[in-house]
Amino acid sequence: MKDRAARIRTGTLPKARQVSEDPRIHTSLAHLRSLEGPARGLSFLPRQPAQSVLNGRHASRLRGRGLNFEELRDYLPGDDVRAIDWKVTARTGAPHVRVMTEERDRPALLVVDQRMSMFFGTRHNMKSVTAAEAAAMTAFRILDQGDRVGGIVFGDEVLAEIRPQRSRAALNRFLTALADASALLHAEAPNVTPIGLTQVLRSVAHIARRNHLIVVLSDFDGIDAETERVVAALSRHNDLILVPVTDPSAGELPPGLRLIVTDGALQAEIDTGSAGARQGLAEMSRGRIREVLDWQRRFGVAILPLSAGEETLPQMRRLLGLGPR
Structure with missing residues (x-):
């Protein structure tokens, strides 16, 4: 616990072993830095294009800036x-x-999930990579808007916290934490009880008591009634954007496959030739996303759904009401 607390304060994560150089599997600091140019044009200011998901029927969902x-x-x-x-x-x-x-200088906090549940992808990226790319582009744009930017990057056992600052140094610490957390993900990782999203959001509530822009990028694995209460509390005094990251296979598993899944200790075989098995897996995934989408209706939070099956930037431009580059 003391070791974890130290990592929270300093914003550092342990060094990982050698990882894949494929940017679709593990993201790197160089790759994240290269996204600054492509991210130009994105905006997280209250005034949004008519087609942006951050734009309500009559006003922007981003109400925190005065x-x-x-x-x-x-x-x-x-x-x-x-x-x-x-x-x-x-x-x-x-x-x-x-x-x-x-007004300028509104603090923003980017909460990025890099747990093992995010280390999955079937078509383009791992979900963890899509979340990291979206977080990096968001961070660049927020800093360019003149606001303070910081974040919390968390894995199964580690968590790095970078307090919001209006400086390139803070941004670089955030990008480094993203790259380090991505490098810790690998197929032979030990089976541990991961840090819960609810626990992380409670930490967010201590930092962002009011008038923050909070962006949560996660697959929302392990959410429960307590998560809902924390989300509701955060949304009352802050601008809250939830970015659920999914994989296309969650809702469309092809039939005729025999999949071996394991948690590192136990394993099971899933036969997708069974319509019941496919339906059960799809319903489990849809149920989680359905619950997050319901928070939009009940609490007024903004939802930016991303798929790991496509490039990240075109999706973000489309969601923010922008045309192709």
Whole structure:
């Protein structure tokens, strides 16, 4: 426990053994740094494109950043009619608009799951890689917006915490923690009881008491009623974005396969030729995602679902209402 606490404070993770150089299996610090350029154009500011999933029917779901009054001026063609100051307009007899500027320096906390349940992929990436890529691009854009950025990166037994700061040094520590956590994932990893997502979110609640942007990237394995209560509490005082990362095989296992699955100690054979087995596996995965999607309706959180079966950047651009590069 003391060792784990030290890693939480310093934001460091133990060094891993030699890992695969395939960027679809393990991500590297160099690869994560290379995503800064491709990520340009993404935005996590309150004003979102009409087709962005962060844009509600009438207003942005990102409500944490406040607005400062800048000036009062005459209405010009093309101005947003919602900005018209009707009292001044009635008093002067001419339409006037209030010009507001967005506050800067809002802290953002990126929570990235790198547990063994994320070390799975059948088509393009491991889920862990997709989560790391999305987190890196999000971090670059948040820092470029002028906000503070930090994060919590957690695996089965280790957790690194980087407090939000407006500095490249903090961003580099976050990217290093992502790469180190990815390198710890391997098929021969010992079977241990992993850190629960609920436990991590409680740590988030201590850091982000209010007015934070919180982005959680995970497969949401192991969620329960307590997870729901923590999510509800976080969403009341912060902007909360949940990024469920899934693999295409979760809902469409091909028939006729005999799969051997193991937790490192026990193993079982799954015959996908059985319609009942396929249906049971698909329902288990859909049930977890269905619960996360229900939080969107009940708590007003934003959901950005990502698939490990596609490239990460095109998915993020599509979800944020942007066209292809």
